[in-house]
Amino acid sequence: MNKDGHVLNAVLLSIGLGYILQPAGDLTTFRTIAEVIIPITLGALFPDVDSAFGKHRKTFHNFIVLGVFMAFPYFFGNLKFVWIGVATHFVLDLAGTKRGLALFYPWEKEFDLPIGVAVSSSYSNLVMLVITAVELALIAVALLYAPQYIPAGILEQGTAAIGNGTAALGT
Secondary structure, three states: OOOHHHHHHHHHHHOOOOEEEEHOOOHHHHHHHHHHHHHHHHHHHHHHHHHHOOOOOOOOOOOOHHHHHHHHHHHHHOOOOOOHHHHHHHHHHHHOOOOOEOOOOOOOOOOOOOEEEOOOOOHHEEEEEEEEHHHHHHHHHHHHHHHHHHOOOOOOHHHHHHHHHHHHOOO
């Protein structure tokens, strides 16, 4: 996936996440979108820093980097949404392109999925849109049906919003 695909995925994911977390479509929805759009977009761009410093799709495209970004909010209280951008960057590179990622770097073996297209393909934007829709569906299902499995602090707004929504529904 190219940079434009990662940015568009992050923006669309942020808008969708805003509506999943605060579905009313009012000022709180737009505030949520504003809160998540910059961190998710920065996270979506971060792994490609390894094209300038290290080995591309290895140095910053692995579970160690994702773990660092997931742990960051526990230690510093900010950047709680950056890990989503990093994770979706990995998903786009794994599912949206033909080349794999060294997810267990420094072990150099690359893993991939057999469904990707070439980065220069005319279908790459369509593939990105499909992947974004699947990501949003999975996030919605996780927040609606399995919020107890989401680590505390990572999506605390989401679990609170779902809790408020289910209370309003009488469940």
